[in-house]
Amino acid sequence: MRDNGWPAERIDTESAHSARIYDYIIGGKDYYPADKEAGDAMAREWPALPIHMRANRDFMNRAVRYLAEEAGVRQFLDIGTGIPTSPNLHEIAQAVAPDSRVVYVDNDPIVLTLSQGLLSSTPEGKTTYVEADMRDPAAILGAPELRDTLDLGKPVALTVIAIVHFVLDEDDAYGIVNRLLEPLPSGSYLAMSVGTADFAPEEVGRVAREYAARDMPMRLRTEAEAARFFDGLELVEPGVAQVHKWHPDARSTEGIKDEDIAMYGAVARKP
Numbered sequence: 515m516r517d518n519g520w521p522a523e524r525i526d527t528e529s530a531h532s533a534r535i536y537d538y539i540i541g542g543k544d545y546y547p548a549d550k551e552a553g554d555a556m557a558r559e560w561p562a563l564p565i566h567m568r569a570n571r572d573f574m575n576r577a578v579r580y581l582a583e584e585a586g587v588r589q590f591l592d593i594g595t596g597i598p599t600s601p602n603l604h605e606i607a608q609a610v611a612p613d614s615r616v617v618y619v620d621n622d623p624i625v626l627t628l629s630q631g632l633l634s635s636t637p638e639g640k641t642t643y644v645e646a647d648m649r650d651p652a653a654i655l656g657a658p659e660l661r662d663t664l665d666l667g668k669p670v671a672l673t674v675i676a677i678v679h680f681v682l683d684e685d686d687a688y689g690i691v692n693r694l695l696e697p698l699p700s701g702s703y704l705a706m707s708v709g710t711a712d713f714a715p716e717e718v719g720r721v722a723r724e725y726a727a728r729d730m731p732m733r734l735r736t737e738a739e740a741a742r743f744f745d746g747l748e749l750v751e752p753g754v755a756q757v758h759k760w761h762p763d764a765r766s767t768e769g770i771k772d773e774d775i776a777m778y779g780a781v782a783r784k785p
């Protein structure tokens with residue numbers, strides 16, 4: 515663990531947490547033995563897990579670059595940010611447009627503890643961190659830090675990357691995303707990646723059982739269920755695709771088989 519001087523007493527180091535398992539698998543340093551044990555157990559069930567998680571992170575990178583470069587978006591609301599992992603979303607956006615403004619949201623205390631790594635904004639832009647639960651969109655939208663950072667009169671990209679598989683049907687994942695999009699003006703965007711068991715049902719099912727056994731139940735979704743998040747929006751080509759096939763580059767597809775990737779991704783514009 516890094517010693518960054520932030521209070522860490524709220525961090526439960528005995529149980530595995532999704533942010534830290536992800537950090538462990540994609541090669542970070544901010545995890546505890548419980549997270550390593552969980553990640554190792556999951557990778558035994560599905561050896562492609564690291565390929566899949568890395569492909570998701572690379573999708574985030576390409577989607578944000580698209581939003582900044584091609585769509586001209588300068589404001590981002592990122593839900594389920596995760597442990598800082600360079601390049602972070604603001605670094606990608608600000609490399610294109612230094613005046614980009616980013617609000618990061620996560621509910622894991624470890625992300626708050628390490629959030630300094632998300633606050634290295636350019637002087638022209640701004641980044642801020644809100645500790646909130648995605649299942650409470652009113653708290654996110656009402657956060658003073660959000661209001662101080664984003665101008666909701668101008669387009670915002672709502673990025674919901676690799677989190678919605680932790681939102682169960684009883685918590686109404688579609689309603690949450692719609693409520694977060696509601697105050698954003700025309701010309702705003704939604705970028706999402708959505709976990710699926712469509713391509714390796716048995717293996718991904720076993721990984722989901724490992725998460726559930728550690729108190730992190732999952733809701734994996736079919737292509738049609740992933741597409742439903744984008745109802746009423748204008749999908750950017752190629753629409754809903756496995757993340758490695760969304761605006762692919764050489765690195766995103768080389769040597770990667772469809773059954774290695776358990777995530778759909780898409781970007782869409784609010785009309």
Ligand SMILES: C[S@@+](CC[C@H](N)C(=O)[O-])C[C@H]1O[C@@H](n2cnc3c(N)ncnc32)[C@H](O)[C@@H]1O
Binds near residue numbers: 621646
């Ligand atoms: C797999 S990581 C994804 C990180 C990053 N978005 C990416 O794709 O590289 C999922 C993140 O979602 C966060 N998360 C899970 N459930 C959440 C909730 N209900 N509200 C806010 N954050 C949540 C976790 O703490 C974790 O940091």
